[in-house]
Amino acid sequence: MRRVTAGIPESANPVTHVAEQPARPARCAEWPSWADDGVVSALRKSGVEEPWTHQIEAASLAHSGRNVVVSTGTASGKSLAYQLPVLSDLVEDGRACALYLSPTKALGADQLRSVSSLDIDGVRAASYDGDTPMAERDWVRAHARWVFTNPDMLHRGILASHARWSRLFRKLAYVVVDECHGYRGVFGSHVALLLRRLQRVAQYYGSSPVFVLASATTASPAEFASRLIGQDCAAVVDDTSPRGARTVALWEPPLLEDFSGENGAPVRRSAGAEAGRILAELVIEGARTLAFVRSRRGAELTALGARRLLSEVDTELAGKVAAYRAGFLPEERRKLERALLSGELLGVATTNALELGVDIAGLDSVVLAGYPGTLASFWQQAGRAGRSGDDALVVFVARDDPLDTYLVHHPAAILDRPVETAVLDPANPYVLAPQLACAAAELPLTTKELDTFGGEAAREVLDMLVADKLLRRRPSGWYWTSKDRPQYEVDIRGSGGDQIAVVEADTSRLLGTVDPGSACTTVHPGAVYLHQGSSYVVDELDLEAGVALVHAEDPDWTTSAREVADISVLAVHERLDYGGVTVCLGDVAVTSQVVGYLRRRPSGQILDQVPLDLPEQKLETRAVWYTIADELLVDASVGAAAAAGPRRGAPVATNGHAAVSAHAAPGGHGGAPGGNGGAEGVEAGESPAGTGAGASGAGPAEERVGSGSVGRDQDRVQAGGVGLGEPGSTAEDRVGSGSVGPDEDRMQTGSVGPGEPGSTAENVVGTGEFSGTEERGGRTPGGAGLEPARIPGALHAAEHAAIGLLPLFATCDRWDIGGVSTALHADTGEATVFVHDGHPGGAGFADRGFAALVPWLAATREAIVSCECPAGCPSCVQSPKCGNGNDPLDKAGAVAVLDTVLGAVRHHGGRHDHVVVPQAATDATTSC
Numbered sequence: 046m047r048r049v050t051a052g053i054p055e056s057a058n059p060v061t062h063v064a065e066q067p068a069r070p071a072r073c074a075e076w077p078s079w080a081d082d083g084v085v086s087a088l089r090k091s092g093v094e095e096p097w098t099h100q101i102e103a104a105s106l107a108h109s110g111r112n113v114v115v116s117t118g119t120a121s122g123k124s125l126a127y128q129l130p131v132l133s134d135l136v137e138d139g140r141a142c143a144l145y146l147s148p149t150k151a152l153g154a155d156q157l158r159s160v161s162s163l164d165i166d167g168v169r170a171a172s173y174d175g176d177t178p179m180a181e182r183d184w185v186r187a188h189a190r191w192v193f194t195n196p197d198m199l200h201r202g203i204l205a206s207h208a209r210w211s212r213l214f215r216k217l218a219y220v221v222v223d224e225c226h227g228y229r230g231v232f233g234s235h236v237a238l239l240l241r242r243l244q245r246v247a248q249y250y251g252s253s254p255v256f257v258l259a260s261a262t263t264a265s266p267a268e269f270a271s272r273l274i275g276q277d278c279a280a281v282v283d284d285t286s287p288r289g290a291r292t293v294a295l296w297e298p299p300l301l302e303d304f305s306g307e308n309g310a311p312v313r314r315s316a317g318a319e320a321g322r323i324l325a326e327l328v329i330e331g332a333r334t335l336a337f338v339r340s341r342r343g344a345e346l347t348a349l350g351a352r353r354l355l356s357e358v359d360t361e362l363a364g365k366v367a368a369y370r371a372g373f374l375p376e377e378r379r380k381l382e383r384a385l386l387s388g389e390l391l392g393v394a395t396t397n398a399l400e401l402g403v404d405i406a407g408l409d410s411v412v413l414a415g416y417p418g419t420l421a422s423f424w425q426q427a428g429r430a431g432r433s434g435d436d437a438l439v440v441f442v443a444r445d446d447p448l449d450t451y452l453v454h455h456p457a458a459i460l461d462r463p464v465e466t467a468v469l470d471p472a473n474p475y476v477l478a479p480q481l482a483c484a485a486a487e488l489p490l491t492t493k494e495l496d497t498f499g500g501e502a503a504r505e506v507l508d509m510l511v512a513d514k515l516l517r518r519r520p521s522g523w524y525w526t527s528k529d530r531p532q533y534e535v536d537i538r539g540s541g542g543d544q545i546a547v548v549e550a551d552t553s554r555l556l557g558t559v560d561p562g563s564a565c566t567t568v569h570p571g572a573v574y575l576h577q578g579s580s581y582v583v584d585e586l587d588l589e590a591g592v593a594l595v596h597a598e599d600p601d602w603t604t605s606a607r608e609v610a611d612i613s614v615l616a617v618h619e620r621l622d623y624g625g626v627t628v629c630l631g632d633v634a635v636t637s638q639v640v641g642y643l644r645r646r647p648s649g650q651i652l653d654q655v656p657l658d659l660p661e662q663k664l665e666t667r668a669v670w671y672t673i674a675d676e677l678l679v680d681a682s683v684g685a686a687a688a689a690g691p692r693r694g695a696p697v698a699t700n701g702h703a704a705v706s707a708h709a710a711p712g713g714h715g716g717a718p719g720g721n722g723g724a725e726g727v728e729a730g731e732s733p734a735g736t737g738a739g740a741s742g743a744g745p746a747e748e749r750v751g752s753g754s755v756g757r758d759q760d761r762v763q764a765g766g767v768g769l770g771e772p773g774s775t776a777e778d779r780v781g782s783g784s785v786g787p788d789e790d791r792m793q794t795g796s797v798g799p800g801e802p803g804s805t806a807e808n809v810v811g812t813g814e815f816s817g818t819e820e821r822g823g824r825t826p827g828g829a830g831l832e833p834a835r836i837p838g839a840l841h842a843a844e845h846a847a848i849g850l851l852p853l854f855a856t857c858d859r860w861d862i863g864g865v866s867t868a869l870h871a872d873t874g875e876a877t878v879f880v881h882d883g884h885p886g887g888a889g890f891a892d893r894g895f896a897a898l899v900p901w902l903a904a905t906r907e908a909i910v911s912c913e914c915p916a917g918c919p920s921c922v923q924s925p926k927c928g929n930g931n932d933p934l935d936k937a938g939a940v941a942v943l944d945t946v947l948g949a950v951r952h953h954g955g956r957h958d959h960v961v962v963p964q965a966a967t968d969a970t971t972s973c
């Protein structure tokens with residue numbers, strides 16, 4: 046720690062908090078009598094002298110036939126908890142088989158290596174994934190007894206042709222689901238149904254496997270695992286492994302003095318650059334370090350930065366740092382893994398591709414550049430350090446965004462909070478329909494099986510599939526009608542289709558893949574694409590052919606895509622009325638289009654904005670939104686007149702309040718998105734190459750669910766209707782009194798914490814005095830008292846910050862959700878802020894936001910108020926992916942809006958006005 050802060054003057058100390066976590070001794074148990082002696086001695090030989098108590102507890106439950114989830118910390122030996130019962134039973138019954146499922150190929154390969162190295166006689170363990178050569182696949186089907194695979198391959202390669210796997214299914218004793226907490230959102234919902242399909246097929250062949258699940262520490266693991274597998278599941282949660290002492294430091298990069306960012310806002314040194322510097326310091330110390338960076342591009346840049354710094358000290362050290370990410374070709378990945386294991390490399394900057402399970406022992410430190418989206422992931426990454434029982438250092442470097450800023454200033458939100466429960470919704474019809482089609486194609490579906498797939502919800506979906514002539518209803522059940530297998534069409538990662546191949550045009554070399562949902566933002570023509578530290582520029586993107594052609598070039602700028610969007614309400618499922626404020630949950634249609642990109646120098650300076658002509662993308666999904674009546678929003682002294690006039694399409698200059706049509710021409714707003722656009726987007730799980738199962742942008746852990754087709758990365762103000770201020774004017778210019786200073790006087794001063802995940806309006810609503818109830822000047826009691834011209838910026842800023850904070854409550858990633866704000870929405874008839882899921886049919890995030898509305902918005906408000914900038918910056922209300930160039934944004938106005946919403950909820954007693962509106966009750970019009 047001293048080394049990494051050396052040379053930084055105390056006045057500029059970036060460390061906001063240091064926590065010392067004490068060491069914990071091990072608690073051990075006897076090897077159980079049921080365990081096979083050969084297996085025990087092999088495990089002993091591998092270094093496990095005495096098992097830990099939780100390992101034996103879980104192993105014994107599994108051996109006795111109970112489904113079990115072991116949910117303990119990183120490196121707590123979860124593998125042994127399933128290896129012991131599985132291997133013992135495979136030895137005892139020479140025909141028994143097992144399946145192992147991991148969300149990534151890297152983890153599967155690692156676990157296979159671990160089992161194979163035990164060298165137990167007769168246990169033919171083999172992998173069956175996208176990397177398995179065709180020639181080996183027949184052997185695996187015919188002989189392997191423990192098959193290591195992933196959900197994609199189970200879906201397309203195993204269940205789709207289950208007859209060829211009948212040997213395995215007849216005697217399937219165990220199914221191991223590793224890193225199961227990663228199965229969340231759309232991907233998790235698909236996997237939940239996939240596991241039900243697996244059980245059906247196993248039953249058909251006469252087996253009923255026991256499920257053993259391994260999970261990072263999560264809240265309610267038994268409940269989550271039971272939902273995932275569709276059966277009861279016991280949980281083992283008491284971690285009895287030893288742990289070395291750990292120092293966790295929270296770090297906020299300094300504001301840059303010489304640069305200002307978008308709209309004149311102050312900017313901080315980037316978390317990636319800061320992580321590169323810390324990584325270099327730690328490598329000089331000889332500490333083996335992993336730096337987790339949120340994006341592929343970020344990982345490349347962090348490694349480059351560290352190498353550059355190290356080359357000034359010692360060129361040999363510079364060679365000990367590399368970047369690692371999914372999307373690399375398998376041979377590149379293996380090479381990097383080996384180098385890290387052997388110590389040939391000392392520092393690796395990685396995306397979450399190295400987060401899961403990979404047993405890289407002896408790391409001394411971990412640097413996290415940016416909050417990885419969930420606490421489960423945070424601790425999973427942090428836990429890579431100190432495996433060998435030595436003391437370890439974890440440095441969390443905040444990115445310049447509201448959530449990270451909130452976290453480094455509220456250490457308890459990281460250090461004292463229980464890890465979230467993963468959200469999954471197997472009843473999502475967008476997931477259920479393709480899964481039922483696959484199930485019926487595997488074996489005709491019978492009425493008595495419907496309960497397994499959600500009962501009535503499943504029946505409705507089946508009726509729909511019959512109406513669409515995809516299934517045929519016969520007395521004996523539902524039958525798939527086509528000769529083609531639906532599994533090939535169904536993308537369980539929700540990445541919206543096949544991967545886009547990034548190919549170097551001159552050499553035809555395949556550099557990597559990107560998921561189709563993010564292709565328009567990451568590999569649009571002109572985009573700068575980084576691969577292994579080399580830079581390429583995209584010449585052509587052919588979405589139909591699935592190819593982006595690039596050439597090698599290293600320009601002195603980065604690119605970030607700009608997107609516009611439109612939203613319309615399709616159905617309101619829930620509505621809470623709070624006297625002038627309504628909060629709704631429902632279905633929406635989002636139309637978005639990448640309309641251009643910005644070229645930006647590393648300093649943050651914007652070079653120009655280049656228009657693009659790319660196709661629109663459409664998304665039907667779930668959203669949570671709130672509306673605010675005019676009388677609460679506007680300054681009463683001027684509001685009445687403004688509110689009375691026709692607002693839609695009205696010139697902004699008149700009342701600044703208009704929401705005109707979406708898809709404004711590129712360049713319509715003078716601002717610029719504040720960040721890396723899609724390039725900051727989710728990082729990939731791994732695609733089982735050869736199956737076509739796209740996963741590059743839709744990985745298994747938190748960064749993975751997010752690869753949704755459109756709209757996942759959009760915080761958008763509804764395009765067009767804004768336009769306050771002149772292009773290029775700064776926030777201060779526009780807002781005038783917009784600095785938070787004066788408003789802070791009347792803001793709630795007590796801190797409103799985030800509450801517990803899942804806490805509802807009622808139990809948190811009383812936590813603060815919302816100043817929105819005060820009357821000042823022309824302010825309506827309880828109202829925001831905003832001049833009409835400030836309203837779009839206030840709503841837009843409130844939307845950005847709310848999107849930034851939702852991951853604290855909804856186990857999602859900022860890039861999994863999007864938002865639209867408008868001063869007048871055609872469907873609601875009022876000022877409205879929408880926050881929507883980025884996946885077709887939704888992934889449960891908007892639902893979580895609705896359930897935790899008050900703690901969510903209170904934390905949002907707190908994040909804005911506690912930011913020291915005068916008028917809005919990336920740490921509070923600017924968004925890295927704003928399609929409208931973060932313009933207009935009104936920081937103080939956002940606080941007034943949030944106070945109004947929170948104040949109304951408090952005054953009206955939580956959810957007492959709860960009204961459930963029947964589905965499709967609203968008019969499905971297109972807004973503006």
Ligand SMILES: Nc1ncnc2c1ncn2[C@@H]1O[C@H](COP(=O)(O)OP(=O)(O)OP(=O)(O)O)[C@@H](O)[C@H]1O
Binds near residue numbers: 094096097119
């Ligand atoms: N009882 C034990 N005594 C000593 N070492 C053990 C014991 N059990 C497991 N280990 C070792 O601890 C390391 C971590 O084990 P393992 O990878 O199974 O942990 P994990 O909980 O699955 O980790 P992750 O969180 O990465 O999934 C391995 O090197 C393993 O050999």
